[in-house]
Amino acid sequence: MGDTLLAVKNLKKYFPVRGGLFRRDIGSIKAVDDIDLTVEEGQSFGLVGESGSGKTTVGKTILRLVEPTEGEILFEGRDLCKLSESEMRHLRAEMQMIFQDPYSSLNPRMTVKRIVGEPLLIHKWGKGRALEERVRELISLVGLMEDHLFRYPHEFSGGQRQRIGIARALAVEPKMLILDEPTSALDVSVQAQVLDLLLELQKRLNLTYLFISHDLAVIRYICDRVALMYMGKVLEVAAVEDIFQNPMHPYTQALLSAMPVADPEYQPEEIILEGEISTLGGQEGACRFGPRCPARDTARCGKEEPMLQEVEDGHLVACHLYD
Amino acid sequence: MDNDLLVEIKDLRLNFRTFDGISKVLNRVNLKIWRGDILGLVGETGCGKTMTALSIARLIPCPPGEIVGGEVFFEGEDVLHKTDEEMRLLRAQKLAMIFQDPTTSLNPVFTIGDQMIDIIGSRTDTSKASRLSMLGSLGSLIPTVRKLRRGARERALEMLRRVGIGDAAERIDDYPHQFSGGMRQRVLIATALSGTPSLLIADEPTTALDVSIQAQILRLIEELVDELNLSVLLITHNLGVVAKMCQKVAVMYAGVVVEYGSAIDIFKSPKHPYTIGLMRAIPTYGTKKGEIKGIPGTVPNLLDPPRGCRFHPRCEHAMPRCAEEPAPAPVAAGPDHEVSCFLYS
Amino acid sequence: MSVAVEARGWWGRWRAENQGLIEEWRRSLYRFRQSRLSVLGVAIIIFLLFVAFTGRYWVPYPDDAGFTTHVEIRLQGPSRDNLFGTDEYGRDVFTRTVWATQTSLIAGTVIVLVGGFIGIILGGIAGYFGGRVSEVIMRLTDIMLAMPGIFLALAITAALGPSILHAMLALSITWWPGYCRLVQAQVLSVREEDYVEAARGIGASRPRIIFNHILPNCLSAIMVKASMDFGFAVLSLAALGFIGVGAQPPVPEWGAMISKGREFLPYGWWYSTFPGIAMFLTVFGFNILGDGFRDVLDPRARR
Ligand SMILES: Nc1ncnc2c1ncn2[C@@H]1O[C@H](COP(=O)(O)OP(=O)(O)OP(=O)(O)O)[C@@H](O)[C@H]1O
Ligand SMILES: Nc1ncnc2c1ncn2[C@@H]1O[C@H](COP(=O)(O)OP(=O)(O)O)[C@@H](O)[C@H]1O
Ligand code: SF4
Ligand code: SF4
Ligand SMILES: [Mg+2]
Ligand SMILES: [Mg+2]
Numbered sequence: 001m002g003d004t005l006l007a008v009k010n011l012k013k014y015f016p017v018r019g020g021l022f023r024r025d026i027g028s029i030k031a032v033d034d035i036d037l038t039v040e041e042g043q044s045f046g047l048v049g050e051s052g053s054g055k056t057t058v059g060k061t062i063l064r065l066v067e068p069t070e071g072e073i074l075f076e077g078r079d080l081c082k083l084s085e086s087e088m089r090h091l092r093a094e095m096q097m098i099f100q101d102p103y104s105s106l107n108p109r110m111t112v113k114r115i116v117g118e119p120l121l122i123h124k125w126g127k128g129r130a131l132e133e134r135v136r137e138l139i140s141l142v143g144l145m146e147d148h149l150f151r152y153p154h155e156f157s158g159g160q161r162q163r164i165g166i167a168r169a170l171a172v173e174p175k176m177l178i179l180d181e182p183t184s185a186l187d188v189s190v191q192a193q194v195l196d197l198l199l200e201l202q203k204r205l206n207l208t209y210l211f212i213s214h215d216l217a218v219i220r221y222i223c224d225r226v227a228l229m230y231m232g233k234v235l236e237v238a239a240v241e242d243i244f245q246n247p248m249h250p251y252t253q254a255l256l257s258a259m260p261v262a263d264p265e266y267q268p269e270e271i272i273l274e275g276e277i278s279t280l281g282g283q284e285g286a287c288r289f290g291p292r293c294p295a296r297d298t299a300r301c302g303k304e305e306p307m308l309q310e311v312e313d314g315h316l317v318a319c320h321l322y323d
Numbered sequence: 324m325d326n327d328l329l330v331e332i333k334d335l336r337l338n339f340r341t342f343d344g345i346s347k348v349l350n351r352v353n354l355k356i357w358r359g360d361i362l363g364l365v366g367e368t369g370c371g372k373t374m375t376a377l378s379i380a381r382l383i384p385c386p387p388g389e390i391v392g393g394e395v396f397f398e399g400e401d402v403l404h405k406t407d408e409e410m411r412l413l414r415a416q417k418l419a420m421i422f423q424d425p426t427t428s429l430n431p432v433f434t435i436g437d438q439m440i441d442i443i444g445s446r447t448d449t450s451k452a453s454r455l456s457m458l459g460s461l462g463s464l465i466p467t468v469r470k471l472r473r474g475a476r477e478r479a480l481e482m483l484r485r486v487g488i489g490d491a492a493e494r495i496d497d498y499p500h501q502f503s504g505g506m507r508q509r510v511l512i513a514t515a516l517s518g519t520p521s522l523l524i525a526d527e528p529t530t531a532l533d534v535s536i537q538a539q540i541l542r543l544i545e546e547l548v549d550e551l552n553l554s555v556l557l558i559t560h561n562l563g564v565v566a567k568m569c570q571k572v573a574v575m576y577a578g579v580v581v582e583y584g585s586a587i588d589i590f591k592s593p594k595h596p597y598t599i600g601l602m603r604a605i606p607t608y609g610t611k612k613g614e615i616k617g618i619p620g621t622v623p624n625l626l627d628p629p630r631g632c633r634f635h636p637r638c639e640h641a642m643p644r645c646a647e648e649p650a651p652a653p654v655a656a657g658p659d660h661e662v663s664c665f666l667y668s
Numbered sequence: 669m670s671v672a673v674e675a676r677g678w679w680g681r682w683r684a685e686n687q688g689l690i691e692e693w694r695r696s697l698y699r700f701r702q703s704r705l706s707v708l709g710v711a712i713i714i715f716l717l718f719v720a721f722t723g724r725y726w727v728p729y730p731d732d733a734g735f736t737t738h739v740e741i742r743l744q745g746p747s748r749d750n751l752f753g754t755d756e757y758g759r760d761v762f763t764r765t766v767w768a769t770q771t772s773l774i775a776g777t778v779i780v781l782v783g784g785f786i787g788i789i790l791g792g793i794a795g796y797f798g799g800r801v802s803e804v805i806m807r808l809t810d811i812m813l814a815m816p817g818i819f820l821a822l823a824i825t826a827a828l829g830p831s832i833l834h835a836m837l838a839l840s841i842t843w844w845p846g847y848c849r850l851v852q853a854q855v856l857s858v859r860e861e862d863y864v865e866a867a868r869g870i871g872a873s874r875p876r877i878i879f880n881h882i883l884p885n886c887l888s889a890i891m892v893k894a895s896m897d898f899g900f901a902v903l904s905l906a907a908l909g910f911i912g913v914g915a916q917p918p919v920p921e922w923g924a925m926i927s928k929g930r931e932f933l934p935y936g937w938w939y940s941t942f943p944g945i946a947m948f949l950t951v952f953g954f955n956i957l958g959d960g961f962r963d964v965l966d967p968r969a970r971r
Contacts, residue, residue, distance in 0.1 A: 050533035065865055092871035105862040109884040111688050118880075119870040151688040157621055158368070168870065187367040187560060192604035193617030214533065217563075221606035221615065258538035260563025262605050264586040267567055272542055273535045276503050342698045 011071035033232035046223030096169035100181040102161035106153040159190035238315040330356040335393035363565035366575035419515035423527035429499040436495040439479040482513035505536035584660035706960020712953030723766040732759035735918040753938035764920035779901040782840035787847020795855025812845040835914040854886035888965030896958030899951030
């Protein structure tokens with residue numbers, strides 16, 4: 001592992017909730033509520049959580065596709081939040097995103113060649129022949145064929161579309177990819193193809209991944225280090241094996257137990273959580289997971305929000321059980 | 324568990340007429356569902372899982388669909404030759420169905436209660452039911468209908484409580500958008516199971532849900548199955564869910580059931596190269612980087628499916644006869660374990 | 669389906685590069701043809717276009733389009749000589765109805781193009797930039813929509829003086845609010861699509877996002893509206909003619925003809941009826957064409 005490539009400090013993103021007659025702000029959704037992340041060069045950093053926990057918002061704020069409410073995003077030591085719009089546009093070549101839904105992330109009115117060639121045009125990599133060469137190279141890099149070049153997205157399967165998305169992201173040789181559930185819309189057999197492709201590309205091009213997913217098995221397969229999010233907060237961060245061998249947070253434990261295992265003979269006793277994740281933020285100054293927590297110790301959990309702290313070497317947990 | 328056969332599909336073939344020609348969507352599907360069993364139906368997208376399920380309820384849109392061969396038996400009766408009215412009653416009384424997307428299965432402009440009452444009403448009495456749903460809540464002005472509605476509402480409340488919506492009395496008049504995804508799926512299950520069905524068709528009931536909610540819903544289905552002595556056809560992409568829930572598994576590929584057997588057989592000693600490929604494609608606990616393996620290639624175009632075994636272009640064991648001879652017929656690979664592959668015949 | 673990379677001349681090369689597009693057109697055409705009604709719409713429109721642009725060369729009495737009088741045959745019913753009868757000056761109604769087709773179609777085109785253009789620009793700005801600009805544009809649109817455009821057009825023509833050109837001009841500049849609304853709503857929804865986000869993610873500039881990603885994806889809705897609208901544009905022009913601020917005599921125009929014919933209605937039914945049928949045909953034809961477009965371009969029909 002190398003140096004720190006991306007460091008996120010105290011990142012917050014609140015979305016205003018408008019309501020009433022005059023559409024005044026009547027509150028806010030705390031989609032991301034004060035999180036810190038450190039991603040090292042060449043690493044695959046996983047971000048897990050249920051839907052609505054704020055994973056996508058973290059990814060998009062890092063790219064400044066949504067403006068953060070507060071916090072610092074240091075990429076190679078530079079604070080992205082302080083860059084002007086045009087500086088940011090240039091920097092976008094360094095960090096690319098792959099979207100969750102392969103069906104809506106490609107412009108239906110552009111051919112594959114135009115889609116993959118667009119970043120090259122924008123970042124002035126070349127035109128005409130040179131551009132076409134590069135596009136062909138990218139297309140074969142992600143395992144598509146040349147006669148796909150002039151077709152439209154709706155002619156492709158989900159897996160193929162995701163490959164087109166990957167080709168577009170890799171066009172200008174970024175250092176880092178933010179992958180927002182890149183395989184959750186795909187079949188298992190195709191998911192395996194795409195995951196393999198991602199691993200191979202990472203090795204070949206020395207990429208750093210921020211890999212967002214709700215599938216713990218996929219995270220375990222791809223990532224080196226994992227952060228678990230719940231309602232905009234990080235509840236646990238550790239090396240991937242630590243999380244799976246020794247989950248500490250009650251939420252992590254429940255999620256791991258509820259994950260279906262593809263083995264009819266080995267079915268661990270599962271912890272079934274009550275209720276559902278609520279997006280409007282929990283009680284102020286209490287543990288957000290409290291209402292669903294099977295290990296809740298009412299006295300402290302209801303009065304004080306636990307802080308993320310290092311409990312073991314490189315293993316951080318936010319829970320009063322470990323104070 | 325009494326072992327009689329609830330559903331039997333024999334050599335079912337289904338075509339769809341499209342712009343580019345005739346799409347051969349199901350090609351000799353064979354499937355059995357035993358009473359009290361949960362049968363898992365797995366396979367890649369577009370391989371015909373939903374269409375197989377819909378054919379039991381005879382809900383395939385015709386046209387463009389066209390059943391060109393085979394038979395479907397439900398409780399020993401031939402489904403394909405019933406009249407429309409008989410089918411409607413069968414669907415209302417014996418079949419329960421829930422679908423993948425809990426948002427689109429509910430109408431956003433009616434309350435949860437109204438929608439449940441209409442469906443429950445249509446189960447109990449056909450003629451009154453049509454009046455019920457035609458008039459909507461206006462129907463309450465007619466005394467008999469009002470009584471029927473009240474009965475249906477009681478039943479709806481009972482079912483909502485049964486599926487774990489505790490404050491059912493307060494929530495029943497809410498609109499679907501006021502419910503979360505998990506709760507909507509509960510509502511659908513409650514509605515589906517409010518009659519006395521003998522088969523539940525669950526088409527990817529948890530695909531749109533989170534792991535922790537999925538666990539809740541699966542637990543709920545398990546409980547209801549025990550309680551009501553249901554059989555279930557569970558369609559899913561998630562092999563983990565199959566391993567957890569099902570006694571029997573059928574694996575489909577490009578419109579063919581390529582392997583059928585008990586869950587233990589399928590997971591522990593898969594025989595068909597496609598099933599083996601699927602098993603290798605999923606990362607589980609302890610899978611190291613580079614250990615999973617996708618199945619190369621993609622699902623074939625059903626307009627012009629490969630001749631012979633439809634899997635042969637992607638199969639690592641393909642032999643010349645796989646492409647030349649007609650598709651392999653199912654052969655026994657053990658007790659209650661069938662494979663359609665030339666390697667075993 | 670493989671592309672022959674060794675292109676046979678420029679035509680072969682063009683085909684290879686646009687293979688996707690060609691395929692898409694073929695599919696659209698197929699889907700279009702599925703609906704009989706829209707095929708009928710196209711047939712009607714082709715017929716109208718034919719009449720409009722060749723009519724002057726084969727109408728029986730080209731002079732009757734101007735100011736001629738044949739007192740001896742005034743207000744005759746349909747006969748072999750005068751298929752649609754004659755008007756109060758003895759002019760052939762058939763000739764005048766056919767002659768008016770061109771005027772109407774050209775006016776309709778101009779109105780829809782100018783109105784659409786203004787609407788797309790304003791709606792695009794309001795949709796993409798949002799904020800205060802959008803607020804101003806949209807309130808203006810609301811005001812315009814609340815007040816029937818035809819009144820405003822009426823006021824404008826009244827001020828400029830009645831003539832068919834002024835009527836066209838007035839309708840053109842009052843025709844945009846519908847488009848503005850539509851485009852704004854479309855842009856708002858397309859703007860949220862992942863592919864637009866993706867374009868921002870690769871560093872695309874604003875104009876590129878608007879012109880390459882957003883507008884092309886609003887186009888189908890605009891086309892549907894335009895084709896449906898065309899008939900109404902023709903109708904509105906006729907309405908102005910009917911009131912008397914549009915086409916001035918002796919220029920043949922359907923609205924003016926219907927209006928004039930009304931005076932002779934109890935007995936001279938043919939005078940108003942045939943221009944009326946022509947107008948109905950135009951509105952009907954463009955409407956079902958719009959329906960057909962909707963079927964073809966409906967994104968839900970894709971995939
Ligand atoms: N109305 C239709 N017209 C033409 N083809 C259809 C139609 N409905 C389904 N098909 C085709 O039938 C095949 C099987 O579809 P089906 O919905 O059963 O797949 P599935 O296995 O349920 O997939 P998924 O996992 O995505 O739900 C597909 O190839 C599909 O394209
Ligand atoms: N543009 C937005 N406006 C308002 N709320 C938003 C917006 N984007 C996301 N949210 C809210 O922020 C929360 C986190 O969303 P997201 O980051 O998409 O979660 P995840 O990716 O983990 O599913 C959700 O409650 C979501 O509704
Ligand atoms: S702090 Fe308390 S409520 Fe929160 S997770 Fe830990 S034990 Fe549960
Ligand atoms: S029949 Fe042949 S091609 Fe088909 S799965 Fe068996 S070995 Fe492979
Ligand atoms: Mg997300
Ligand atoms: Mg399906």
